[in-house]
Amino acid sequence: MDSSTIKPPGFIHALITFLTICTIIGIGLFFYALSLHSLLLLCLLTTSGSAWYLYRTDFNPIIKAMNSGIERALTSIYIFLMIGVLIAAFIQSGTVATLIYYGLTFISPTVFLPAGLILCSLMSLATGTSWGTVGTAGVVLIAVGTAMGIPAPVVAGMIIAGATFGDKMSPVSDTTNLAAMAAGTELTRHIKSMHRTTGPAYLITLLVFAVIGIQYAENTVPADDINILLNGLKQAYQVHIINLLPLVTMLALIYLKVSALPAMSAAAVAAVMLAVTIQDAQLTQVLNALFSGGNADTGIAALDNLLTRGGISAMMWTLSLALLALALGGILDKFGFLQVLIYNLLRSVKRQASLITMTITTCFVSNMTLGEAYMSIILNGQLYGETYDNRQIDRSVLSRSLEEGATLTTALIPWTTGGAFFAATLGVNVIDYAPWAILNWLNPLIAICFAYSGISLVKNKAGETQKQA
16 A cells, blocks of 8 residues: 555544644653653654554555655755764864964954854855855854853854855755745745845844844953964964865855765865875874764863864764654655645635744744755645635745745754754754844744735735746
């Protein structure tokens, strides 16, 4: 029996299944502090039982549904592993040390947060990837910011806000193009529509970080402490501008529209070559570090903690969490649990503003259950398209709502691929940095407020519809 032949669940069945998942995660996480892996495993078993109840024969359709959830995110998984390699290679080559060195030399705590937000935004706009930005510039900024005495959750929130802004707005981003296609609108129309709500949210975020930065103006690291850190870096690494070559290589290739995986691989190769030639490291040591991460020995505990990270093995905790979440999402998608809930909820939506609010909310809920943003964008784009036409709302409003509900909020959920990756890469728990990832929760709120006030609500002419891509 194939899962495509199975009758979708009833609304009550789907609702009970979804509420059970939320209850398991909520109670286990916030009341008993259980492992996310254990909680997702319980959710996976519960949802599998719920899906099996629909037809009560063999388990193969459920296995296939789990596999489909993982298969659709394979590219993200490969990028995820490559970024672990890239971080380790950049540390071995002295790229990270060089960036920290220059950052401590030229940047003050007063401007660090707004400057870091703009840097991450520009880098993510140019490359179209928030993961690549967090895995490279983010690693450096978290090191520099904490050395300046700024709390790590604040720095991590700033990094993620800037990185996801660029990922959301970049014309070369996969989520930007996917949202436009899923909603059935033009890419330029989609980006223009996002400017209406994301622009104000970004300016407010920038202002907030500027104000926060002023509070840390007196936290300037004493000159003696700065010198100790700089000398420690110079003793452990050959600090030279040529060490930035791997980062420049990656950015240049992505700018030339080379795919992310080849671009990151080329940067990793360049970093390995620099580690052997400039840093005088043994090739076997460097290659082993690509899997297990480096072991920095600067003689300064703070620097050693910052520079001992990366490698494929460091990503295994997060990868296993993502696989469980994706398998769970595969079952919920293939057996129609989310589709049934959304279709029934649409019946009660009367106002245009309520429709936009529901779109953003269901994208967020889809992220919680599916484990990643891509399927949330596709699923909700397909489900809402015709309703937006009937309510005479332009499809570009749908596409921007998909991004505001899915692309931005995935970083705020610990068990999604994005949230798990950011937490592992920056060394800060999602729950800790989430309040400081201001753009990620402020942008959806502004979009909802604008919808109810009629601001930026683009309407179709009477009878005009757009075909879905």
